[in-house]
Amino acid sequence: MSRLKVVLLTNDRGNKEKAEESGLLTYRCKKQDTSVTSVPQDETAVLTSNEITSSKVLFPEHLPLSRIQSGIKSGTFQQGTFRASRDNYLEATVFVHGEGDDSTEVLIQGLQNLNRAVHQDLVAVEILPLNQWVAPSSVVLQDEGPKEDDVTEEEEAELKSGPSGAASRKPTGRVVGIIKRNWRPFCGMLFLSQIKEATRHLFTPADRRIPRIRIETRQAATLAGQRIMVAIDGWPKHSRYPNGHFVRSLGSAGDKETETEVLLLEHDVPHQDFSQAVLSFLPKMPWNITEEDMAVREDLRNLTVCSVDPPGCTDIDDALHCRDLPNGNQEVGVHIADVSHFIRPGNAMDLEAANRGTTVYLTGRRIDMVPELLSSNLCSLRSSVERLAFSCIWEINDKAEIVKTRFTKSVINSKASLTYAEAQMRIDDANMNDDTTKSLRGLNRLAKILKKRRIEKGALTLSSPEVRFHIDSETHDPIDLQTKELKETNSMVEEFMLLANISVAQKIYDEFSECALLRKHPAPPPSNYDILNKAAKSKDMVIHTDSAKALADSLDAAQVDGFPYFNTLLRILATRCMMQAVYFCSGMDSDFHHYGLASPIYTHFTSPIRRYSDIIVHRLLAVAIGADSTYPDLMDKHKQSALCNNLNYRHKMAQYAQRASVAYHTQLFFKSRGILNEEGFILFVRKNAIIVLIPKFGLEGTVFFENKDKPSPKLIFNEEVPSLTVEGHSFNMFDKVKVTISLDASNVQHQKIRMSLVEPVVLSVAPSEPEPEVKRAKLDR
Known part of the structure; x- marks a missing residue:
């Protein structure tokens, strides 16, 4: 033995x-x-023969499609889109679509109930009995690293920490099967195994809503520090993570080009160069307006037309004019680039623009919807050149009431391309009395009346902190960061663009009631306002939300003495309560109302260089006034509806990509600045953290009250207020705090802005020296 x-x-x-x-x-x-x-x-x-894997079953079996189909038919199961939480990897929501605009949200909590669903999968859910419904967790919880194939008691305990009141509970369910996977190649980085010479490693996706993925590779040493793409192959019921395979490398993590590529891929932004097939439909240069063009257009080259745009804008969509009429009224014209003259239905350029849907504006880079020859040259309404336009012209009286409206294809010659600041200076300078300045003053006077009337009808004036970077011309790194300052001229341009969009919407709907492409903004469900109501209540105020007008009036009246920024904070919160505005086909819907603008009908007409929706609207309007011929797809409401779905998706992803670009450049800015101390306001209170807004930079960050290196303080969370008490300090929404801001580069994959509390002083989370990794990151720069 x-x-x-x-x-x-x-x-x-x-x-x-x-x-x-x-x-x-x-x-x-x-x-x-x-x-x-x-x-x-x-x-x-x-x-x-095979690698031995854990025989322990972690997840319930997925039901076969036949069982799912019969369950959906009988009402036992619901089908919907699975949306993982960004803040809590053990939580998700399934959006169950009902009749019309009705949809319900089913809360899913815990790994077993999530049952291997991945963000954006189409899933079948079973609603749990009422006594098992729970409230969304108030904890910010992120999967910080590889775990064994098991769910720890601590993880599940964290989830039990949501509010306990019955009013806070939401319909809760569990995923019983997958109807359709929405897997795509995911960008991220390899988390190398600690075992020497191992070939199995965990891949960490850039998007925190996607689970880590196990892959088999012998190239791990080469791929370390690279951004790579990985595809999921499957997710066994005995594995904590799905299995996948390496697709390709994108470049070194931290490299600006690589990070921008990741950002575009993750947000599904088509950004390849335009193909030869697309470019072949561009007009031959040199291009000139022909006699044939002039014969079918109104000659408006004599008018004092000018454009007002942000600095550096080269894709100028719109221009304006205002002049006095002999009868004492004024003529106002909105002139929009006639892109549909150059992009004809069904050709390769049209199909590419329809797929892209929108131009995407990243910090320091623009991804055009149409080739640059059109976007920055032939369609751009630059000054001192003749351009083809589609004009909306009103006769307006002294009270800014519309007497007459007409639409015409035209030729214009803009007299000035101004920035908002330049236009504002002209209006304010009493010594300037040229035709362009007079035109601007007339527009500005009328715009103020139009805006006042819109707000009286219940249009909302909301707020979201927009950030502007000053970029170094050589390195393209951000050298300054500030929130955008809006001038009167911003509002002036906006009012006439809104008026043109409303006028055109009514015209195309009157002519084509079944196939007009319109834009609506649904009213939020009452539950969306919970956080706004709690915020107002904390300052002994009541916000009325039963209509847009009631909300607008409540927001106007919400003032706190000695706290001028309070109203802006409340409007920022109100913005978060809103629904997404969407494109739709008039023949497929009955609710046209635009909640935010308090308008019964609305569309997009004023930006055809950067939005494909506007090209379709131009085509409809051209047919309506007899300036162009129709074609079958334009009058097919089902095809229009499918097009709207793509436009809504592209528009949403472009917004997310733009935000991600701002976040990345904000990181670059703080990487070069080191640690800064700034004042901020608490925007949200969570069970273990506060979310702070820094007005100076329009920046949000999370201050955690848990420190891995120190014993956690006792946290007392009151969901109803909401408030968090730590070491005798009570933290409430809108409280002023002081924080240090620095770049935490300890995780190359998820570098983030780190905020630490300076005032009030909470000893257990007082800022300490930057970690060695942070210092190294600064040296490596």
Whole structure:
């Protein structure tokens, strides 16, 4: 018996370490391993065909499609889109679409109930009994690293920390099956295994809503520090993470080009160069307006037309004019680039623009919807050149009431391309009385009346902190960061663009009631306002939300003495309560109302260089006034509706990509600045953290009250207020705090702005020296 040698074969790292401490010979179970010389070959054969995996079942079996279909039919199951939480990896929501605009949200909590669904999958859910409904968790919880194939009690305990009041509970369910996977190649980085010479590693996606993915690769050493793409192959019920494979490398993490590529891929932004097939439909240069063009257009080259745009704008969509009429009224014209003259239905350029849907504006980079020859040259309404336009012209009286409206294809010659600041200076300078300045003053006077009337009808004036970067012309790094300052001229341009969009919407709907492309903004459900109501209540105020007018009036009246920024904070919160505005086909819907603008009908007409929706609207309007001929797809409400779905998706992803670009450049800015101390306001209170807004930079960040290196303080969270008490300090929404802001580069994949509390002083989370990784990141720069 003394000659007997015990060998342990295991995939459990903990067991392996314990066994080695006891002096046992241990091996991992892999494909045939010839180094196991102590055991005869035939005795190990049963282990070599496949890697041994945990036999413990972690997740319930997915039901077959036949069971799912019958369950949906009988009402036992609901189908909907699975949306993972960004803030809590153990929580998700399934959006169940009902009749018309009706949809319900089903809350899913815990790994087993999530049951291997991945963000954006189409899933079947079973609604749990009422006594098992729970409230969304108030904890910010992120999967910080590789875990064994098990769910720890601590993880599940964290989820039980939501508010307990019955009013806070939401319909809660569990995923019983997957109807359609929405898997795509995901961008991210490899998290190398701690085991030497291992070929199995965990991949961490850039998008926190996507679970880590196990992949098999022998290139791990090469891929370390690279941004890579990985695709999911499957997700076994006994595995904590899905399995996948390496697709391709994108470049070094941290490299600006690589990070921009990741950002575009993750948000599904088409950004490849335009193909030769697309470019072949561009007009031949040099291009000039022909006599044939002039014969079918109104000649408006004599008018004092000018454009007002942000600095550096080269894709100028719109221009304006205002002049006095002999009868005492004024003529106002909105002139829009006639892009539809150059992009004809069904050709390669049209199909590419329809797919892209929108121009995407990143910090320091623009991804055009149409080739640059059109976007920055032939369609751009630059000054001192003749351009083709589609004009909306009103006769307006002294009270800014519309007497007459007409639409015409035209030729214009803009007299000035101004920035908002330049236009404002002209209006304000009493010594300037040229035709362009007079035109601007007339427009500005009328715009103020139009805006006042719109607001009286219930249009909302909301707020979201927009950030502007000053970029170094050579390195393209951000050298200054500030929130955008809006001038009167911003509002002036906006009022006439809104008026043109409303006028055109009514015209195309009157002509084509079944196939007009319109834009609506649904009213938010009452539950959306919960956080706004709690915020107002904390300052002994009541916000009325039963109509847009009631909300607008409540927001106007919400003032706190000695706290001028309070109203802006409340409007920022109100913005978060809103629904997304969407494109739709008039023949497929009955609710046209635009809640935010308090308008019964609305569309997009004024930006055809950067929005494909506007090109379709131009085509409809051209047919309506007899300036162009129709074509079958334009009058097909089902095709229009499918087009609207793509436009809504592209528009949403462009917004997310733009925000991600701002976030990345904000990181670059703070990387070069080191640590800054700034004042901010608490925007949200969570169970273990506060979310702080820094007005100076339009920046939001999370201050956690848990520190891995120190004992956690006692946290008392009151969901109803909401408030969080830490070490005797009570934190409420809108409280002023002081924080340090720095870049936490300890995780290359998810570098983030880190905020630490300076005032009031909470000892357990007081700022400490930057971690060595942060210092190294600064040196490596």
